[in-house]
Amino acid sequence: MRILIVEDELPMRTALVETLKTEGYRVVAAHDGESGLELACTEPFDLVLLDVMMPKLDGFAVCRELRKRGRDMPVLMLTAKGGVDDRVTGLDSGADDYLAKPFSLRELLARVRSLLRRRERYAAVPDTLAIGAATVDFARRQLTRDGTTHALSEKETGMLRLLAAARGAPVPRETFLDVIWGYHAYPSTRTVDNFIAALRAKLEPEPANPRHLLTIRGTGYRLEI
Amino acid sequence: MRILIVEDELPMRTALVETLKTEGYRVVAAHDGESGLELACTEPFDLVLLDVMMPKLDGFAVCRELRKRGRDMPVLMLTAKGGVDDRVTGLDSGADDYLAKPFSLRELLARVRSLLRRRERYAAVPDTLAIGAATVDFARRQLTRDGTTHALSEKETGMLRLLAAARGAPVPRETFLDVIWGYHAYPSTRTVDNFIAALRAKLEPEPANPRHLLTIRGTGYRLEI
DNA sequence: CCCGAATTGTCACCGTTCTGTCATGAGTAC
DNA sequence: GTACTCATGACAGAACGGTGACAATTCGGG
Numbered sequence: 001m002r003i004l005i006v007e008d009e010l011p012m013r014t015a016l017v018e019t020l021k022t023e024g025y026r027v028v029a030a031h032d033g034e035s036g037l038e039l040a041c042t043e044p045f046d047l048v049l050l051d052v053m054m055p056k057l058d059g060f061a062v063c064r065e066l067r068k069r070g071r072d073m074p075v076l077m078l079t080a081k082g083g084v085d086d087r088v089t090g091l092d093s094g095a096d097d098y099l100a101k102p103f104s105l106r107e108l109l110a111r112v113r114s115l116l117r118r119r120e121r122y123a124a125v126p127d128t129l130a131i132g133a134a135t136v137d138f139a140r141r142q143l144t145r146d147g148t149t150h151a152l153s154e155k156e157t158g159m160l161r162l163l164a165a166a167r168g169a170p171v172p173r174e175t176f177l178d179v180i181w182g183y184h185a186y187p188s189t190r191t192v193d194n195f196i197a198a199l200r201a202k203l204e205p206e207p208a209n210p211r212h213l214l215t216i217r218g219t220g221y222r223l224e225i
Numbered sequence: 226m227r228i229l230i231v232e233d234e235l236p237m238r239t240a241l242v243e244t245l246k247t248e249g250y251r252v253v254a255a256h257d258g259e260s261g262l263e264l265a266c267t268e269p270f271d272l273v274l275l276d277v278m279m280p281k282l283d284g285f286a287v288c289r290e291l292r293k294r295g296r297d298m299p300v301l302m303l304t305a306k307g308g309v310d311d312r313v314t315g316l317d318s319g320a321d322d323y324l325a326k327p328f329s330l331r332e333l334l335a336r337v338r339s340l341l342r343r344r345e346r347y348a349a350v351p352d353t354l355a356i357g358a359a360t361v362d363f364a365r366r367q368l369t370r371d372g373t374t375h376a377l378s379e380k381e382t383g384m385l386r387l388l389a390a391a392r393g394a395p396v397p398r399e400t401f402l403d404v405i406w407g408y409h410a411y412p413s414t415r416t417v418d419n420f421i422a423a424l425r426a427k428l429e430p431e432p433a434n435p436r437h438l439l440t441i442r443g444t445g446y447r448l449e450i
Numbered sequence: 451c452c453c454g455a456a457t458t459g460t461c462a463c464c465g466t467t468c469t470g471t472c473a474t475g476a477g478t479a480c
Numbered sequence: 481g482t483a484c485t486c487a488t489g490a491c492a493g494a495a496c497g498g499t500g501a502c503a504a505t506t507c508g509g510g
Contacts, residue, residue, distance in 0.1 A: 038332070042335040139393070153497085154444070154496085190458090194461095196458095217457065378484085412486080415489075419486085421469095
């Protein structure tokens with residue numbers, strides 16, 4: 001797992017690099033926002049640790065720019081300020097999690113692991129998947145059944161992806177919200193149901209009698225291929 | 226991948242040649258602007274490294290002349306001056322990226338990779354392509370449908386090429402801007418939409434109901450052949 | 451077997467964001 | 481000068497995401 005650290009203060013940078021190396025991650029460090037952004041855009045990383053307080057290009061700006069350029073690796077923000085405002089700005093700019101200094105290295109590692117794990121399952125899904133009589137093309141974001149092709153929205157694609165990644169295991173509603181919606185934005189559980197309904201309409205020959213996208217009462221949903 | 230280096234100072238030239246050769250690129254070096262321009266026009270290169278400060282024909286002039294003659298390989302400018310002015314002149318003259326001396330070789334390699342990657346996909350498109358009832362001739366820059374032939378502008382051709390290279394996957398607006406417009410010149414996203422509209426008018430029998438050049442909301446566009 | 455609580459399905463509605471379109475104008479090549 | 485290409489901003493319309501109300505279903509306990 002390759003991790004990029006963007007942090008201007010030397011002592012903190014060193015501490016982060018050493019800690020993460022010890023855990024077996026491959027670590028690259030940048031000392032300001034610009035070089036960090038450059039690195040993040042040109043080399044592949046599985047996670048970015050981003051300090052907020054940096055001269056010139058701060059962490060928020062780097063994160064926004066990253067998202068703008070379509071990089072979707074998880075970003076963990078680090079900041080000295082602990083205010084709510086900062087938190088909101090950070091998550092708004094596209095960060096996935098947020099850690100206020102001072103933090104314990106133990107806590108840092110836990111969050112890093114959590115973010116990496118979140119991606120893992122999700123990433124290992126093939127480009128196309130056959131579900132009953134239907135075929136899902138994740139790359140093209142479309143679903144074909146009986147010769148009819150339905151476009152899938154961003155969230156719909158994400159939910160199907162997550163269900164596929166679970167390989168038939170039930171996926172709790174909370175997991176959908178965590179992974180698809182992200183750390184912030186917590187819509188009601190009704191929202192998840194709505195998307196399930198939309199997916200059933202496209203996927204199931206008989207949406208009222210689902211045979212593939214099944215309800216697990218009290219838990220969530222699971223995908224029967 | 227063939228790279229042309231145009232640099233008058235011997236030590237720098239040697240360093241660049243050696244570094245890039247070590248990375249496995251095929252490298253040719255020119256020691257002044259005129260011979261560099263000559264080489265760039267007569268032999269095929271995938272990338273040009275261009276020093277700005279050279280006697281007689283400087284980097285800006287070489288780059289402008291290259292573009293004028295229709296060579297569209299990526300150009301990476303190198304200069305000792307780090308001023309904003311220089312940067313603007315460089316990008317205005319048609320360069321794709323800009324690196325101020327002194328720079329680390331690591332950074333140079335990262336930019337080279339980035340520029341080459343940007344082109345990669347783009348190159349592997351056949352000369353003509355059938356899209357539904359239409360036929361695109363990339364070399365002649367024209368599109369024929371129902372016996373009517375439409376001329377395609379430079380940007381229109383580029384966008385179609387990029388869409389074709391994506392093989393049905395969605396192409397983000399950012400990617401269009403990166404690849405077709407280049408590193409600098411960041412027009413608004415409305416510009417991309419306008420070109421899509423123009424392409425639809427020529428490509429689609431029913432431009433209001435596109436069946437080939439599809440919108441992927443929140444992302445960009447994709448080509449359904 | 452029936453009742454009631456909890457969970458899920460469905461629907462209409464609304465605000466936000468994104469896209470399509472157009473008029474306009476600068477810049478450039480012919 | 482004229483035609484063409486490209487860029488911009490305003491605006492309207494559409495798609496998407498999110499919510500709350502209510503109906504339907506499930507399940508456990510009397």
